Amino acid sequence: MSSRRWTGGSSLFDLDLEGVLELIRKGRIERVGLQVPEGMKRSAPDIAREIEEETGAEVIISGDPCYGACDVDLTLCQEVDLLIHIGHAKMLEGTPLLDRVVYLEARMSSDPKEAVAKAVALLESNRVGVVTTVQHLDWLDEVLQVLEQRGIEGVASFGGKRTRYRGLILGCNYEAARALDVDEYLFVGTGRFHPLGAALATKRRVVAADPLTHRASVIDPQPLLRRRFGAIARAADAERMAVLVSKKPGQERMNLARKMMALGKKMGKDMYLVYVENVEPDMLINLGVGAAVSTACPRVALDDAARYNIPLLTPPEFEILLGCRDDYVFDEIV
Numbered sequence: 001m002s003s004r005r006w007t008g009g010s011s012l013f014d015l016d017l018e019g020v021l022e023l024i025r026k027g028r029i030e031r032v033g034l035q036v037p038e039g040m041k042r043s044a045p046d047i048a049r050e051i052e053e054e055t056g057a058e059v060i061i062s063g064d065p066c067y068g069a070c071d072v073d074l075t076l077c078q079e080v081d082l083l084i085h086i087g088h089a090k091m092l093e094g095t096p097l098l099d100r101v102v103y104l105e106a107r108m109s110s111d112p113k114e115a116v117a118k119a120v121a122l123l124e125s126n127r128v129g130v131v132t133t134v135q136h137l138d139w140l141d142e143v144l145q146v147l148e149q150r151g152i153e154g155v156a157s158f159g160g161k162r163t164r165y166r167g168l169i170l171g172c173n174y175e176a177a178r179a180l181d182v183d184e185y186l187f188v189g190t191g192r193f194h195p196l197g198a199a200l201a202t203k204r205r206v207v208a209a210d211p212l213t214h215r216a217s218v219i220d221p222q223p224l225l226r227r228r229f230g231a232i233a234r235a236a237d238a239e240r241m242a243v244l245v246s247k248k249p250g251q252e253r254m255n256l257a258r259k260m261m262a263l264g265k266k267m268g269k270d271m272y273l274v275y276v277e278n279v280e281p282d283m284l285i286n287l288g289v290g291a292a293v294s295t296a297c298p299r300v301a302l303d304d305a306a307r308y309n310i311p312l313l314t315p316p317e318f319e320i321l322l323g324c325r326d327d328y329v330f331d332e333i334v
């Protein structure tokens with residue numbers, strides 16, 4: 001049973017549960033917490049059932065949203081002997097209670113080579129940086145080989161303390177891309193946010209190869225930039241503003257939030273510091289603010305903007321609004 005496939009939306013993920021089951025059996029662990037990312041949530045009951053049947057431990061599933069490795073359910077952690085955090089690569093070394101957490105990475109079996117071969121036709125450089133997300137990391141060496149066979153030097157680098165693997169980027173962290181001296185990147189993975197983030201964080205050309213659709217495309221960050229400058233312009237009318245600070249261990253940026261508070265006050269804004277578990281549209285409506293600055297996950301402001309009826313800015317966008325900076329900088333957590 002070692003590595004099993006589980007459904008996440010329309011995708012299949014490989015999870016190696018056997019090591020965790022062994023840990024539970026050997027440690028005679030009685031209570032296990034299970035945290036599953038949103039895209040794989042439907043598999044949570046099946047995974048819980050398997051753990052219970054194989055080990056006899058009680059399993060408590062975290063019902064709260066989970067979007068990344070930054071978001072460990074520390075409240076559930078206090079109720080259990082071991083928390084299994086599924087899907088993401090380990091981060092948050094040194095966080096209290098983390099010794100009770102086992103990160104169980106999910107890997108996608110979808111072969112990216114067809115999409116990478118198509119991406120080659122779109123690349124303009126003969127030396128490119130290769131970046132990906134944790135689900136596709138096992139394919140990195142084969143991707144580099146495909147590039148080499150077509151006369152392109154593919155290079156990959158380690159990033160900073162938030163990412164533990166070569167080539168790994170997060171929606172909030174592109175250090176593995178910025179560490180490379182290249183003019184162009186190949187992103188291997190699904191979705192638009194990571195390649196858009198890579199393009200904005202590096203200010204370089206990005207080609208994306210999608211292992212699920214087998215398609216390749218050149219990433220154009222201009223539509224997102226236009227929407228972001230639209231949000232900045234709309235926020236200019238707001239007198240009362242909130243600065244949001246996340247309670248999640250890997251998203252909490254209180255010092256940055258205080259800096260934003262001080263900047264806003266200095267420029268005559270009516271500023272409020274707000275501590276949140278999850279940023280929700282109703283909460284912002286009830287606060288009665290005209291705009292907000294989110295120091296939580298950058299995806300909240302950039303990816304989920306359509307959910308909010310007030311402009312939600314990242315810290316660098318707020319600095320543009322206040323006239324403290326001219327250039328657009330992608331909000332990264334390092």
Ligand code: SF4
Nearest residue numbers: 067068070171172297
């Ligand atoms: S802050 Fe956002 S992008 Fe970064 S790891 Fe957490 S959920 Fe992912």
